[in-house]
Amino acid sequence: MYSLAVPANIGLSLLPAAVSESCRKPHVLSVSGSDSGGGAGMQADIKACGALGVYCSAAITAITAQNTTGVQGIQVTPENIFAMQLQSVLSDMEVDVVKTGMLPTVQIIDILRSQLESYPVKGLSHCMQAIEMHIFVHIILCFSAFSENTFQRLRSGLVVDPVLIASSGDCLTSHEVADMLCKRLLPLADIVTPNLTEAAVLSGKSRVCTLLDMQEAAKIIKDFGPRYVLVKGGHLQDISEANVDLLYDGETFYDFHGTRVETLNTHGTGCTLASCIAAEMAKGVQIPEAVKAAKGYIQAALEHSKNMKIGKGPHGPLNHFFAFPEYSKIRRHHLFKASDLRLYAVTDSGMNKRWQRSTAEAVRSAIEGGATIVQLREKEAESSDFFKEAVACIEVARKSGVPLVINDRLDIAMACGADGVHLGQSDLPVREARMLLGLDKIIGVSCKTVEQVQKAYEDGANYVGCGGVYPTNTKRNNRTIGLEGLYAICSASPLPVVAIGGINEFNAEEVLRDRPSTLHGIAVVSALFDKPVVCKATQVLAGKISEFFHR
Ligand SMILES: Cc1ncc(COP(=O)(O)OP(=O)(O)O)c(N)n1
Numbered sequence: 001m002y003s004l005a006v007p008a009n010i011g012l013s014l015l016p017a018a019v020s021e022s023c024r025k026p027h028v029l030s031v032s033g034s035d036s037g038g039g040a041g042m043q044a045d046i047k048a049c050g051a052l053g054v055y056c057s058a059a060i061t062a063i064t065a066q067n068t069t070g071v072q073g074i075q076v077t078p079e080n081i082f083a084m085q086l087q088s089v090l091s092d093m094e095v096d097v098v099k100t101g102m103l104p105t106v107q108i109i110d111i112l113r114s115q116l117e118s119y120p121v122k123g124l125s126h127c128m129q130a131i132e133m134h135i136f137v138h139i140i141l142c143f144s145a146f147s148e149n150t151f152q153r154l155r156s157g158l159v160v161d162p163v164l165i166a167s168s169g170d171c172l173t174s175h176e177v178a179d180m181l182c183k184r185l186l187p188l189a190d191i192v193t194p195n196l197t198e199a200a201v202l203s204g205k206s207r208v209c210t211l212l213d214m215q216e217a218a219k220i221i222k223d224f225g226p227r228y229v230l231v232k233g234g235h236l237q238d239i240s241e242a243n244v245d246l247l248y249d250g251e252t253f254y255d256f257h258g259t260r261v262e263t264l265n266t267h268g269t270g271c272t273l274a275s276c277i278a279a280e281m282a283k284g285v286q287i288p289e290a291v292k293a294a295k296g297y298i299q300a301a302l303e304h305s306k307n308m309k310i311g312k313g314p315h316g317p318l319n320h321f322f323a324f325p326e327y328s329k330i331r332r333h334h335l336f337k338a339s340d341l342r343l344y345a346v347t348d349s350g351m352n353k354r355w356q357r358s359t360a361e362a363v364r365s366a367i368e369g370g371a372t373i374v375q376l377r378e379k380e381a382e383s384s385d386f387f388k389e390a391v392a393c394i395e396v397a398r399k400s401g402v403p404l405v406i407n408d409r410l411d412i413a414m415a416c417g418a419d420g421v422h423l424g425q426s427d428l429p430v431r432e433a434r435m436l437l438g439l440d441k442i443i444g445v446s447c448k449t450v451e452q453v454q455k456a457y458e459d460g461a462n463y464v465g466c467g468g469v470y471p472t473n474t475k476r477n478n479r480t481i482g483l484e485g486l487y488a489i490c491s492a493s494p495l496p497v498v499a500i501g502g503i504n505e506f507n508a509e510e511v512l513r514d515r516p517s518t519l520h521g522i523a524v525v526s527a528l529f530d531k532p533v534v535c536k537a538t539q540v541l542a543g544k545i546s547e548f549f550h551r
């Protein structure tokens with residue numbers, strides 16, 4: 001089992017990541033009920049996404065009359081206008097992730113399912129194709145494991161919060177609806193997020209009240225087809241286990257520990273958690289990391305809401321915007337963002353020595369000039385020297401909030417507390433590196449083929465380094481794949497890609513002009529470090545590439 005303590009400030013650290021320079025906003029479509037009290041449902045979804053810098057559109061499934069004392073009334077949205085809301089948004093706007101909340105009737109679920117088939121969101125188109133392919137391959141290969149894997153890994157873009165019972169205890173839907181949810185929606189879902197009561201309903205168990213029950217329920221729910229099941233243990237009987245959420249991917253259970261916050265202002269935490277997961281996914285974050293980030297946000301929101309007084313009832317709402325006044329003061333934590341790849345500086349001590357500067361000085365200059373991430377690449381150094389250099393460079397990078405990763409050497413990365421590691425195909429396997437580094441750290445992988453990219457994705461990498469795009473003297477005996485090779489990989493990649501190899505201020509435009517959407521930047525060695533003034537060289541390159549990231 002994978003154990004993860006969630007630091008209370010992680011939500012805060014996420015917020016600046018939301019202040020994106022790119023004009024295209026990650027987009028979540030919330031399909032949920034309206035809460036007149038403003039604490040849960042659609043209102044919570046929009047606030048949570050907004051707080052994380054993600055655009056949120058809305059298809060309202062029902063209008064509820066609610067306040068801090070409970071639910072006073074429910075009016076289901078007429079089917080035609082519900083369908084029209086979905087159609088309006090999905091036909092016009094680029095939705096990254098659909099997040100569902102209250103789905104009050106089987107008709108509403110049916111409409112949603114068929115609209116998702118007509119207007120597949122990012123990843124769901126793959127899913128639909130994958131279902132067809134799955135059925136086909138299933139027949140051909142007689143239910144082989146291959147077909148199942150193919151089916152599983154091609155999905156993304158749907159978060160299902162199975163809102164069956166309100167936090168006040170009010171029942172919001174019927175068993176018939178729960179059944180429909182399992183059969184029609186869960187097979188499409190990336191993740192489903194039941195609390196203990198919902199996990200019992202979905203799994204058909206009479207009660208889910210221990211960690212073992214949670215595991216059993218997760219396994220049963222997984223069989224309906226979602227890629228991940230997150231059973232939320234907020235109300236576990238055993239107080240020592242309370243606040244443990246279990247994430248299950250069909251093989252491994254990941255447990256996420258939070259610290260209990262003594263507060264009654266908990267209305268809407270389920271909706272908020274699922275929305276945060278959807279928001280992080282919309283930014284390109286992978287699901288286990290999205291869950292961790294979302295838990296961190298909830299924890300911080302609970303902390304900051306405990307003294308808030310809204311309404312006379314027992315369950316007040318969260319303050320979703322707790323960190324806004326703090327915006328300017330918050331230093332970015334190194335939760336990976338694809339935009340970090342924009343101008344990726346890879347050091348070379350040989351070059352820096354030739355120009356008579358230490359690696360730390362070179363890193364400082366590259367960051368001053370606009371490098372967005374730094375990789376320390378030492379092919380010859382003794383471990384002790386590499387470690388010392390890494391410590392010095394991390395000190396420099398931390399001051400500016402630019403992430404720093406170590407090339408090849410997981411041991412050095414861990415020992416010096418770097419933000420991550422960049423691994424080649426012959427280095428330690430990514431899956432093992434992820435187990436050792438945990439979910440917070442960045443893992444990049446060098447890939448030259450679509451199969452390598454797919455594996456990197458499955459094993460938990462954050463990004464892919466792809467090249468050599470052009471011939472280079474910096475890395476000998478390295479096959480050049482050209483722009484076509486790069487773009488072929490980008491178009492098949494579920495991960496953000498950075499291009500590397502022979503890129504400089506003269507050809508960067510060519511690489512980025514018609515870039516596929518998964519190509520998030522360029523990585524360079526000699527174009528920065530084989531120059532007399534690193535800061536100037538970085539500024540020039542940053543200037544050349546900036547226009548391609550302001551669409
Ligand atoms: C961003 C980035 N992409 C690719 C590489 C190459 O890594 P690898 O293939 O392991 O080769 P070495 O750099 O270790 O020689 C990279 N370093 N960075």
Ligand SMILES: Cc1ncsc1CCOP(=O)(O)O
Nearest residue numbers: 472474475501502524525526
């Ligand atoms: C490390 C690496 N991996 C593929 S090409 C390359 C070298 C890139 O160096 P340069 O930017 O000087 O061509």
Ligand SMILES: [Mg+2]
Nearest residue numbers: 408423424427
């Ligand atoms: Mg390597």
